[in-house]
Amino acid sequence: MFRFQSHTDRIIEAYIGEYASGKSELAINRALELKQQGHQVVLVDLDTVEPFYTLRPLKRLLEEKGLEVIGLDSEEAFGLGETGAMLTPQARWALWREGDIILDVGYGVMGAQTLNLVEGAFESPHLRILAVLNSLRPMTNSRDRIVEYLHSLGRVDAVIANSHLGDETDAELVLNANQIVFAAAQQMGLPVEYVAVEERLRDQIPQGCFPVPVKYIKRYMPGAMWR
Amino acid sequence: MQAVIGESKKAFMTGNEIVTWAALAAGAEIMFGYPITPQNEIMHYWTRLAPKYGREFLQTEDEISAGFTVCGAVQAGRKAFTATAGPGNVLMQEPFGMAEAMRLPLVAVIQQRGGPSSGTVVYSQQEVTLTTFGGNGEGHRIVYSTATHQEIFDYVIKGFNSAWKYRFPTFIMGDGYQAKMREPLTIYEPRERGIEMVAPYPLVGKPGHIGENRDPAHLCNIYSLEEELYEVVMRHAADYERIIPEIIEYEEKECDDADIIVVSHGVVSRAADDAVKALRAQGIKAGYFRPITLRPFPQQQLRDAIAKSGAKKMLVAESAYGQLYRLIRQEIYGETIPIEGLFMPGVGIVDYDIITKVKGII
Amino acid sequence: MTVSPAVPKSWYLPSKPHKFCPGCGHGIVLKALGEVIDELDILDRTVFGCDIGCSLLSWNFFNCDSTQTHHGRTTPVMVGIKRGRPDLITIGYMGDGGGYSIGSQHLLNSAVRNEKVTLILVNNTNYGMTGGQMAPTTLPGQKTETTPYGRDTELTGYPTKGPEFLSALTQDSAYIARATVSNYRQLKRFIKNALRNQIEGNGFSFVEVLSTCPTNWRTNAQQTLHFLEDEMEKHFPVGELKNPLGKGDK
Numbered sequence: 063m064f065r066f067q068s069h070t071d072r073i074i075e076a077y078i079g080e081y082a083s084g085k086s087e088l089a090i091n092r093a094l095e096l097k098q099q100g101h102q103v104v105l106v107d108l109d110t111v112e113p114f115y116t117l118r119p120l121k122r123l124l125e126e127k128g129l130e131v132i133g134l135d136s137e138e139a140f141g142l143g144e145t146g147a148m149l150t151p152q153a154r155w156a157l158w159r160e161g162d163i164i165l166d167v168g169y170g171v172m173g174a175q176t177l178n179l180v181e182g183a184f185e186s187p188h189l190r191i192l193a194v195l196n197s198l199r200p201m202t203n204s205r206d207r208i209v210e211y212l213h214s215l216g217r218v219d220a221v222i223a224n225s226h227l228g229d230e231t232d233a234e235l236v237l238n239a240n241q242i243v244f245a246a247a248q249q250m251g252l253p254v255e256y257v258a259v260e261e262r263l264r265d266q267i268p269q270g271c272f273p274v275p276v277k278y279i280k281r282y283m284p285g286a287m288w289r
Numbered sequence: 290m291q292a293v294i295g296e297s298k299k300a301f302m303t304g305n306e307i308v309t310w311a312a313l314a315a316g317a318e319i320m321f322g323y324p325i326t327p328q329n330e331i332m333h334y335w336t337r338l339a340p341k342y343g344r345e346f347l348q349t350e351d352e353i354s355a356g357f358t359v360c361g362a363v364q365a366g367r368k369a370f371t372a373t374a375g376p377g378n379v380l381m382q383e384p385f386g387m388a389e390a391m392r393l394p395l396v397a398v399i400q401q402r403g404g405p406s407s408g409t410v411v412y413s414q415q416e417v418t419l420t421t422f423g424g425n426g427e428g429h430r431i432v433y434s435t436a437t438h439q440e441i442f443d444y445v446i447k448g449f450n451s452a453w454k455y456r457f458p459t460f461i462m463g464d465g466y467q468a469k470m471r472e473p474l475t476i477y478e479p480r481e482r483g484i485e486m487v488a489p490y491p492l493v494g495k496p497g498h499i500g501e502n503r504d505p506a507h508l509c510n511i512y513s514l515e516e517e518l519y520e521v522v523m524r525h526a527a528d529y530e531r532i533i534p535e536i537i538e539y540e541e542k543e544c545d546d547a548d549i550i551v552v553s554h555g556v557v558s559r560a561a562d563d564a565v566k567a568l569r570a571q572g573i574k575a576g577y578f579r580p581i582t583l584r585p586f587p588q589q590q591l592r593d594a595i596a597k598s599g600a601k602k603m604l605v606a607e608s609a610y611g612q613l614y615r616l617i618r619q620e621i622y623g624e625t626i627p628i629e630g631l632f633m634p635g636v637g638i639v640d641y642d643i644i645t646k647v648k649g650i651i
Numbered sequence: 652m653t654v655s656p657a658v659p660k661s662w663y664l665p666s667k668p669h670k671f672c673p674g675c676g677h678g679i680v681l682k683a684l685g686e687v688i689d690e691l692d693i694l695d696r697t698v699f700g701c702d703i704g705c706s707l708l709s710w711n712f713f714n715c716d717s718t719q720t721h722h723g724r725t726t727p728v729m730v731g732i733k734r735g736r737p738d739l740i741t742i743g744y745m746g747d748g749g750g751y752s753i754g755s756q757h758l759l760n761s762a763v764r765n766e767k768v769t770l771i772l773v774n775n776t777n778y779g780m781t782g783g784q785m786a787p788t789t790l791p792g793q794k795t796e797t798t799p800y801g802r803d804t805e806l807t808g809y810p811t812k813g814p815e816f817l818s819a820l821t822q823d824s825a826y827i828a829r830a831t832v833s834n835y836r837q838l839k840r841f842i843k844n845a846l847r848n849q850i851e852g853n854g855f856s857f858v859e860v861l862s863t864c865p866t867n868w869r870t871n872a873q874q875t876l877h878f879l880e881d882e883m884e885k886h887f888p889v890g891e892l893k894n895p896l897g898k899g900d901k
Contacts, residue, residue, distance in 0.1 A: 081330065081473045082303050148780075149672040149866045170783065171337075171799040175869035184871075190295065198301040201312060201337075227473040228302050266781075318699070322797075323753065324781040332784070336797045348785055348807065351723060351753035375723060407703060407721065640771050 073162040073187045076108075076177055078215060079194035080201055081169040088194055088258055089166035090124065091279040097128050102161030104175070106131025106153050108117040108176060109168030120282055123147075132156055149179055157182045173215035184217075192255055193218045197225045198235075208246035220255040221247045223272075232283040234265035240272070292343050304441050304467040305330035306397050308372065310476055311445035313338060316486050317396070319345040319368045325377040326410035328400040328466035332372070341372040352377040354363075356384025356397075363393050364508065366491025368449060372398035372467070375408055378416050384460055386424035388507035391510050392458070392525065394489070395549075398445065401464040403635035411460035412465035413635040414555055415422035417612035419585040420460050429529045431459040431536055432552040433586040435467065440473040446479050446486075453487040455532050461535060464582070464608075466556050466637065506599050529585070538581035539590050543569060547598040547648075549577025549651055552591070553606045553612055554580055557638045561606055564643035575647060576600065595626050602650060606631040606643050661694050666711045671704060674875055675795075676832035676862030680773055681712050683839040684742070686734030686847055688715065688759040693740050697853045700729045701756070702745035705779040709744055723754030726761050729768045743770040748778045751787040755762050761855040765825060765854040768847045772813060772857070775864035776883065783867030787811035790886055811885055815857050818892040827893040833859040834889070844896055853895050861887055861897060 074148055075092060077085040086109075093105040105124060121131045132152045156163055157180060158286050165183075167176050174191050177183040184283055185209055193215060201206045225239035256275045260269050264278050293313040302310070308331045312320070317578050320339070322332045339346050349355040355371045362369035373381055378399055389394035401416040403409030422428040431451050433444045444461050452459035479486055497503035512518040522632070540558070543565055544550060553561040558579040568575040580587050596601070603626050605614040610632045618628065631638065632647045658667070662685050683777035688694055697715040710719050720728040729743040731791050750758050750772040757870035759770065777795050778784040784797040788810045792801040796859045814829045821827060826848035830838040840861060861883050865875045 080305065081333075082301070083706065151668075153674045156672040158806075170869075171794050171796055172869040178869050178871040178874065179866060181871075196301060198299060199472070200302065201298050203300070205297070208421075226297055228471065230299070230473045324748070324778050324784045326781055329781055329784070333796050337799050339805070340800065350751075350755055407719075512894075536731070560868075574660070 074157065074165070074183075074186055075163075075191065076165040076174070076183070076189065076190040076191045077194055078167045078174055078176070078191060080196070080199055080211065081196045083093060083169075083196045083199060083202070083260065084226070085169075085194050086166050087279065087283050088224060089164050090120070090282050091258075091277070093124075093129050093164040094127060095277075096162050102154060103129045104159050104161055104163050106156045106165045106180075107131070108149070108153055108165050108179065110127060115140045115169060123282075125231070130159070130161070154179060154181055155187060156180055156284075163180060164181070174217050174261065190219045191195060191217055193221045194222055194224050195243045195246075198227050205217070205241070205242050205246045206251065207250055208243065212246065212250055220253045222255050222258060224258040226260065231244050231260060231263070233263055236263065236267055236272060292478055294476050296575075298479055299473055300476050301471060301473050302438065302440055303330065303469055303471045305400070305469070306334050306633060307438055307441045307474065307476075308335035308445055308461070309338060310372060311442045311643050312449075313344065314476070314478060315446045315449040316368055317344065317370050317449060319362055319369045321345070321349055321355040321362070321369065321371050323349055323373070323377060325352070326397065327375050327402055327412075327468045328374050328454055329609060330374045330468070331398060346485060347349050352380035353383055356381040357387070357397075359362045359395050359397070359482075359629040360387050360391070360393050362382050363395055363489070364492045365494060366489050368453070368489045369397065370449075371395040374400045374401065374404065375402040375404055375416070378419055378473065380417065380547070382423040386426050387451045387510060388458035389424065389426045390428050391508060392456040394451050394562050396448050396454055396456055396459050396461070399462045400468040402461065409635060410465065411635075412608065414464060414557065414608040415610075415612060415634060416462065417554075417583060417607075417609060417616065420462055421616065427526065428584060429457050429525050430584050431455065431457050431582065433460065433461055433538070433581060434462045434583050436558050437474075437556055438470070438472045438577070439469070442474055443468065446484065450484070450487045451536065453489055455536070457529065462477060464556055512557075523554060533585040536582055536586045539579075539587035539589070540579040540581060541590070541594055542577040543580060544576035544598050544600075546574055547600045548574040549602045549604060549641055549647055550576040550598065551604045551606060551643060551647065552578045552580075552602045552613070555581060557606055557608060560638050560640045561642035561643055564647070567572055567640060568647055569598065569642055573647065573651065579607055583616065586616065586620045591617070592621055592624060595621070595624055600626060602626065603628045604631060604643070604647060605629070606638055606646070608633050608636060608638055610634045653710065659689050660666075661685045661688040661713050663711055663714045664827060667749040669712065670708045671705065672864075674863060674865040674868040674872060675705070675774060676775065676860070676864075677709065678703055678770065679832040679835065680838070680860050680862065682710055683702045683835065683842050684771065685713065686839060687843045688713065688746060690843070691846060691850065693846070693850070694751075695725060696738060697740045697742060697745065698729070698732050699742050700725045700732070702743075702749035704746045704749055706744050706746050706773060720783070723749045723752070725749065725755055726757040726768070727771060729770070730766045733766065733768050737767070740846065741768045742846070743768060745770065745772050746779070747772060747774045747776070747788040747811070749898050755787075758813075758817070759807045759820065762820045762825065763857050764855070765822050767849055767852060767854055768807070769849045769856040771842065771845070773862045774813075774858045774859050774887065775862045775882075777862050777864055777867050778808075779867055785866075787885075792813075792826065794870065804847070812887065814892050815858065817857055821855055824848075825893050825894045826853070826891075826895060828857070828891040829861065829887060829889050831879065831884060831889050833861075833876065837889070841891065844891070844894060847896060851896075861889065
């Protein structure tokens with residue numbers, strides 16, 4: 063019989079959020095972090111709306127780094143006309159695999175409901191749904207808009223503050239722009255899991271700048287476009 | 290009309306989203322669209338945002354219909370637009386032709402994908418010929434080719450004004466990469482930048498009573514006599530030629546003493562810019578020329594660049610098999626400078642590709 | 652020992668396992684079609700044409716000749732093949748967007764002309780492959796990527812009822828039916844009747860199949876079946892609307 067693996071310390075995290083909010087980037091970084099801590103990690107591409115700015119082009123690179131990646135290769139996804147919005151059977155049954163599971167959920171009007179596609183996700187006691195928020199994105203650039211947006215997502219267990227402007231990000235911007243995220247989270251009664259900051263700003267934004275941990279991330283996604 | 294952006298601010302967005310925000314800021318009232326990758330998120334964001342700002346949307350049964358509904362809405366005096374790509378752009382040539390013939394202020398965003406036919410959903414610059422000269426007409430169109438996210442915002446706003454001011458169908462042409470890439474830009478209300486938005490006005494259903502204080506609008510799109518059509522087309526041609534100096538836009542760098550001029554447009558010009566800088570650093574005198582308007586084409590400006598530099602060669606770099614190259618050759622007919630091509634249909638071009646090519650031909 | 656699953660002989664095995672999402676109804680429709688092709692023994696003279704969209708994933712599904720077209724243009728391409736070679740059995744396979752939206756003019760006019768082709772249209776209430784936009788068949792109030800607040804019938808009308816409008820347009824020699832992937836035996840019978848109607852030279856044959864799209868509906872297995880059987884079938888009644896083959900053949 064099929065049964066859920068009963069690891070008590072198992073980590074299952076779903077990264078959800080607005081289009082281009084940084085879900086894939088943070089999911090990759092989280093998966094690699096767990097890998098470095100000695101965990102077995104499965105990274106699952108659940109992007110069903112946006113066919114090509116996903117982690118697909120990075121699949122091989124990530125596999126070389128020791129991650130198990132569930133998702134279509136670019137070649138598999140591109141070859142057939144509009145093909146893109148597809149789910150692999152492996153993704154549906156991802157929770158049956160050993161190890162920690164990081165789910166990279168694409169954007170879309172259905173929000174967290176997308177996790178219905180992963181067998182057993184909502185039944186799992188380990189599942190944590192993390193909403194990634196960048197307050198430099200117009201759809202989520204005020205406390206009210208973030209609250210409205212979070213309401214539209216359905217179940218959310220915590221938020222991740224990921225406010226940035228790509229290459230133009232500086233420390234002051236990170237410190238200021240994330241305040242809106244904290245305010246919205248407080249209004250919703252949601253914890254802020256961590257603040258994501260690009261590695262290059264580590265010295266300027268040390269731990270302690272925020273009441274929650276700062277995670278220093280590397281950007282992989284820019285490599286996803288120009289292969 | 291309700292403010293959309295408010296105070297000008299930095300934002301981090303994808304190209305498709307920017308189209309939506311810019312169209313809202315420009316006062317676009319209704320979008321007609323049909324799903325096709327890679328422009329879908331323009332519709333996705335328009336349908337999310339439009340109701341919040343009192344704007345409208347209709348998903349039509351196909352692109353033919355999307356184009357014709359835009360033709361109808363602008364006649365009714367509404368700022369309307371559509372967005373498409375590839376095979377959708379092909380289907381829309383029929384309504385685009387009508388907009389050309391009837392001088393309708395149609396605005397269309399084209400996010401080029403690979404071709405021919407269904408091609409890829411990813412990227413190309415293969416819709417240059419189609420967008421500039423498609424249809425059974427004379428190419429009386431305004432076509433802007435953007436290179437950055439800031440330009441997408443700027444030129445969508447400008448595109449609505451060009452369409453309503455000059456009454457030629459106007460295209461903002463990006464591509465799948467620009468559609469999906471994400472980068473920072475500044476978004477703003479046009480009026481904050483001193484940009485006056487041209488107010489739309491109806492061509493039919495004008496106020497008043499027919500026979501009393503107004504005549505019926507008989508908008509003509511088919512003519513009984515060759516001579517009638519001839520006069521109409523010649524009038525359009527004269528109008529078009531007259532406004533060319535006002536519309537033409539281009540970007541030129543390092544051409545004064547260039548031995549070779551690299552010409553590109555759209556997103557490829559970002560690679561060309563980097564390549565020219567790198568070549569200069571290596572002592573190779575390269576220049577950069579980029580038409581921003583592909584129709585009308587800055588042909589005199591390119592001729593001037595060739596003349597003043599005395600360049601011995603020109604390289605045309607494009608993600609197509611010679612569409613920009615052919616356009617340039619017809620536009621600068623008579624110039625004797627040898628023109629080489631770096632043609633990479635349907636795939637991206639990076640600075641390294643251009644540097645290698647330049648070194649191979651200089 | 653590994654036991655291979657029973658698959659129709661007409662399936663092209665190198666393209667298996669197929670690429671449809673888990674829980675998608677296309678596989679069921681194509682299995683029924685495969686079995687019918689086997690039973691009617693028409694593999695050699697069948698030409699299968701598929702539209703753009705998820706239906707495109709079926710282009711090398713069978714061992715028979717198959718062809719890809721443009722979005723919405725499968726019907727005229729199959730009509731062209733049939734008129735060029737009336738001895739061939741032509742099957743056009745499309746989604747609700749391709750059939751009822753962008754290709755509706757072709758669908759309507761081929762029905763009016765009583766073209767002797769068989770068309771199978773899969774209705775899953777959305778544009779699947781482009782990421783879940785509104786389709787002509789999207790139910791009132793249903794959320795899609797282009798109806799983020801639910802389909803508003805004031806603005807976008809009601810779901811297209813294909814078999815009903817095609818029935819009104821066609822002659823008595825046409826075969827028109829609506830099946831569902833939740834009733835396999837009936838689905839297979841309808842597809843068989845539609846192909847027999849073409850083989851016997853009667854005329855236009857059309858089967859709409861109510862199908863599932865859990866990926867874009869974001870539904871789990873139970874919710875998927877609920878939506879199909881309780882929501883869709885309420886709007887889209889299942890059954891044969893026209894059957895010129897006579898009662899004994901049903």
